[in-house]
Amino acid sequence: xxxxxxxxxxxxxxxxxxxxxxxxxxxxxxxxxxxxxxxxxxxxxxxxxxxxxxxxxxxxxxxxxxxxxxxxxxxxxxxxxxxxxxxxxxxxxxxxxxxxxxxxxxxxxxxxxxxxxxxxxxxxxxxxxxxxxxxxxxxxxxxxxxxxxxxxxxxxxxxxxx
Numbered sequence: 001x002x003x004x005x006x007x008x009x010x011x012x013x014x015x016x017x018x019x020x021x022x023x024x025x026x027x028x029x030x031x032x033x034x035x036x037x038x039x040x041x042x043x044x045x046x047x048x049x050x051x052x053x054x055x056x057x058x059x060x061x062x063x064x065x066x067x068x069x070x071x072x073x074x075x076x077x078x079x080x081x082x083x084x085x086x087x088x089x090x091x092x093x094x095x096x097x098x099x100x101x102x103x104x105x106x107x108x109x110x111x112x113x114x115x116x117x118x119x120x121x122x123x124x125x126x127x128x129x130x131x132x133x134x135x136x137x138x139x140x141x142x143x144x145x146x147x148x149x150x151x152x153x154x155x156x157x158x159x160x161x162x
Contacts, residue, residue, distance in 0.1 A: 013110065013111045014108050014109065014110050014111070015030060015031075015108070015109055015110075015111065016030070016031035016032070016106060016107070016108050017029065017030060017031060017106070017107050017108075017109060017133070017135075017140075017142065018030075018031050018034050018037070018087065018103065018105075018106055019103075019104040019105045019106070019107055019135055019140060020085070020087065020100040020101075020102060020103045020104055021100065021101045021102050021104055022069050022070050022073065022075065022078070022100050022101055023070055023075050023076065023101065025073075025075070025141070026104070026135065026138050026139070026140035026141070027069075027100075027129060027140050027141045027142075027143055028107070028133065028135070028140045028141070028142055028143070029087065029089060029098075029142070029143045029145060030142075030145070031106060033089045033090050033091075033145045034087055034088070034089055035088040035089065035090060035095060036088045037085055037086070037087050037088070037103055038085070038086050038088065039083065039085060039086070040080055040083065040084050040085070040086060040099070041057045041086070042057075042080075043055030043056060043057050043066050044056050044057070046065075051071055052067055052068050052069075052071035052072040053065055053066070053067055053068075053149075054066045054067065054068045054099060057086075057097065059088065059095075059097075062095065064088065064095055064096065064097050065094075065096050065097065065149065066086060066096075066097040066098075066099055067096055067097065067098055067099065067148055067149065068099045069098050069099055069100055069148075070099075070101075072124075072128065072148065073124065073125060073128060074124055074125075078099050078100070078101055080099075082101070084099055084100060084101055084102070085099075085100055085101075085102060085103050086098065086099055086100075087100060087103065089145045089148075090145065091145045091146050091148055091149055092146050094149065096145075096148055096149055098148065105135075107135050109133050109135075113133050113134065114131040114132070114133055114142060115131060115132050115133070116130065116131060116132075117129055117130055117131060117132050117141065125141065127147060128141075128143055128144060128147050128148065129141030129142055129143050129144070130142070130144055
């Protein structure tokens with residue numbers, strides 16, 4: 001005897017992504033990693049931290065490091081006077097705020113839509129965004145949240161600190 005469920009078409013696995021912009025580039029991150037999206041709050045700088053770590057903010061009693069995603073990707077720093085957004089994401093067991101120019105959309109893509117980032121000679125982008133996905137007529141890098149901050153205990157490079 002056949003069960004009805006066995007006749008149902010198999011749907012490809014899908015992922016919900018939060019799409020956002022850094023400079024003129026499109027990126028996205030798995031929605032299940034996102035804890036909240038908030039407006040910019042001035043940060044407190046930390047000495048000897050990498051230049052891309054803008055500082056920390058107090059998020060309802062939790063001290064949250066904020067990464068300027070543009071600097072992390074080797075681009076020009078985000079202009080905080082232009083009302084950027086902070087996407088609070090889980091990165092392993094830590095929370096981190098990603099400073100981005102704007103949040104664009106929530107999109108659903110199938111696993112088959114993900115393509116590996118091609119070798120272009122820029123290892124930082126391939127390291128932080130190992131996959132690309134087409135969203136409408138644009139191509140966005142899918143960020144790996146666990147790669148945004150250096151590993152705990154990893155020494156910062158004074159040549160790259162502010």
